[in-house]
Amino acid sequence: MKTSAIPLDQLPPAFRRLASLAPLDATDLKALEAAAHAPRTAAAKRDFTGSLSSASGPVLILDGWALRACLLSDGRRQITELFLPGDIISSEPTDQRSSYSIGAITAVTWCALDPASAAPGTGLNQALCAVELLKEQALRRHIVRLGRLDALDRLADWLLELYARLDSAGSCVGNTMPLPLTQEVIGDALGLTSVHVNRTLSALRREGLIEVQGGRAIILNADRCRAMVGLN
Amino acid sequence: MKTSAIPLDQLPPAFRRLASLAPLDATDLKALEAAAHAPRTAAAKRDFTGSLSSASGPVLILDGWALRACLLSDGRRQITELFLPGDIISSEPTDQRSSYSIGAITAVTWCALDPASAAPGTGLNQALCAVELLKEQALRRHIVRLGRLDALDRLADWLLELYARLDSAGSCVGNTMPLPLTQEVIGDALGLTSVHVNRTLSALRREGLIEVQGGRAIILNADRCRAMVGLN
DNA sequence: CGTTCCTTTGAACATAGTCAATAAACGTGG
DNA sequence: CCACGTTTATTGACTATGTTCAAAGGAACG
Numbered sequence: 352m353k354t355s356a357i358p359l360d361q362l363p364p365a366f367r368r369l370a371s372l373a374p375l376d377a378t379d380l381k382a383l384e385a386a387a388h389a390p391r392t393a394a395a396k397r398d399f400t401g402s403l404s405s406a407s408g409p410v411l412i413l414d415g416w417a418l419r420a421c422l423l424s425d426g427r428r429q430i431t432e433l434f435l436p437g438d439i440i441s442s443e444p445t446d447q448r449s450s451y452s453i454g455a456i457t458a459v460t461w462c463a464l465d466p467a468s469a470a471p472g473t474g475l476n477q478a479l480c481a482v483e484l485l486k487e488q489a490l491r492r493h494i495v496r497l498g499r500l501d502a503l504d505r506l507a508d509w510l511l512e513l514y515a516r517l518d519s520a521g522s523c524v525g526n527t528m529p530l531p532l533t534q535e536v537i538g539d540a541l542g543l544t545s546v547h548v549n550r551t552l553s554a555l556r557r558e559g560l561i562e563v564q565g566g567r568a569i570i571l572n573a574d575r576c577r578a579m580v581g582l583n
Numbered sequence: 584m585k586t587s588a589i590p591l592d593q594l595p596p597a598f599r600r601l602a603s604l605a606p607l608d609a610t611d612l613k614a615l616e617a618a619a620h621a622p623r624t625a626a627a628k629r630d631f632t633g634s635l636s637s638a639s640g641p642v643l644i645l646d647g648w649a650l651r652a653c654l655l656s657d658g659r660r661q662i663t664e665l666f667l668p669g670d671i672i673s674s675e676p677t678d679q680r681s682s683y684s685i686g687a688i689t690a691v692t693w694c695a696l697d698p699a700s701a702a703p704g705t706g707l708n709q710a711l712c713a714v715e716l717l718k719e720q721a722l723r724r725h726i727v728r729l730g731r732l733d734a735l736d737r738l739a740d741w742l743l744e745l746y747a748r749l750d751s752a753g754s755c756v757g758n759t760m761p762l763p764l765t766q767e768v769i770g771d772a773l774g775l776t777s778v779h780v781n782r783t784l785s786a787l788r789r790e791g792l793i794e795v796q797g798g799r800a801i802i803l804n805a806d807r808c809r810a811m812v813g814l815n
Numbered sequence: 816c817g818t819t820c821c822t823t824t825g826a827a828c829a830t831a832g833t834c835a836a837t838a839a840a841c842g843t844g845g
Numbered sequence: 846c847c848a849c850g851t852t853t854a855t856t857g858a859c860t861a862t863g864t865t866c867a868a869a870g871g872a873a874c875g
Contacts, residue, residue, distance in 0.1 A: 421727045432723075494663045534855095541730070565840095766822070
């Protein structure tokens with residue numbers, strides 16, 4: 352039943368990301384395309400927690416960058432996750448009081464997947480499980496970053512993770528990746544102030560490790576970054 | 584089929600925790616007891632990552648405290664999760680290179696659950712899903728703590744979370760809970776040094792908020808703790 | 816009873832935060 | 846295409862929170 356040899360390179364990033372995690376057959380792709388036929392959008396910088404609750408199944412990011420953040424009573428916030436094309440936003444039932452919210456960073460296109468199309472045994476189901484697993488690993492990794500890495504290592508390690516995720520969706524060119532984030536957003540993700548992010552980015556560039564500028568990041572020396580961080 | 588009215592109070596903590604998350608019927612309890620009939624143990628302070636791989640299904644902590652930690656190349660470590668009685672240790676396939684390990688804090692008793700006994704639709708399945716969901720929420724919350732709370736708030740918020748988890752297993756007496764952790768372990772969980780944990784614990788006591796001593800913690804003023812932290 | 820691990824405390828230091836001011840980039844409407 | 850207002854980036858000086866190093870006192874355990 353598997354029509355293999357789907358031309359990965361021609362898929363849009365969101366589908367390509369999923370296809371990179373599990374073999375998707377024609378049925379899976381048809382289901383994805385059907386879901387993507389009823390796309391919803393969220394404007395840049397807008398909270399769209401509310402619109403998500405209308406979705407019955409898993410929510411798939413088709414395009415754009417989104418985040419989950421927690422607001423503190425003094426106005427500061429901590430971003431716990433970024434959602435890129437191909438990512439799934441899990442529903443988080445009940446615990447709505449805990450003041451987590453989903454926001455769009457850039458303009459975002461998303462859709463709800465039909466639970467039936469991701470029934471156990473399908474490639475799509477495998478892919479969604481893999482995404483979920485990766486997300487949990489990413490949460491743990493972020494805990495390690497925030498708990499034990501200083502600003503330089505934290506930023507380097509985090510940018511490398513983003514590169515890997517974007518690359519698996521085919522969104523990177525050479526060692527360059529899109530990074531449509533202000534330094535303030537980066538700070539909110541990494542538990543730093545935007546001022547300190549700015550200084551740390553300068554340091555990364557000065558060291559010839561990573562260059563961030565104009566909505567893009569260039570990994571100048573991945574090996575040296577990894578050696579510096581000392582994780583793995 | 585549901586034999587309701589199971590006397591919660593008489594269940595051992597691990598079962599009680601699960602029963603608090605989903606209604607368990609006699610079949611569920613029988614399955615749990617069967618699994619617990621083949622208990623495995625890990626000595627205090629020992630790594631038991633290896634023994635877990637022999638388990639075919641979900642691993643349930645029956646007794647004792649365990650942790651998942653990540654070791655850095657310079658010897659420091661970050662604890663990402665604590666596992667208490669009633670918690671499930673998820674398997675983490677493949678990604679074994681990432682140097683996460685499971686260790687016993689106290690002596691630990693655990694068992695592997697039969698996947699069949701937790702088939703979809705059973706109460707046990709619901710309970711396991713609920714545990715998994717709570718764990719993911721705990722990971723996010725910890726990210727917020729590490730990213731945005733100072734040592735005092737971090738410690739207070741974390742101890743309150745531990746209290747809630749222990750209480751749902753029936754392990755607390757009044758406002759007192761067991762806390763078999765050295766200040767070094769607390770530091771590794773919270774991204775602090777043991778020295779600073781010590782000073783911060785003094786501050787918590789001085790403020791009349793929480794008292795930690797001799798393997799126990801007493802929540803002196805939960806409301807004031809929550810107000811101070813400013814999360815939720 | 817001695818050894819080891821854990822806690823407690825002090826002093827000096829380091830990393831990151833705060834406040835503030837300026838410059839650059841961006842978006843919008845003329 | 847330019848002028849203007851707003852957001853974002855950059856830099857400096859100062860402060861604060863947490864770390865490091867070191868030493869000493871307690872508690873636990875064989």
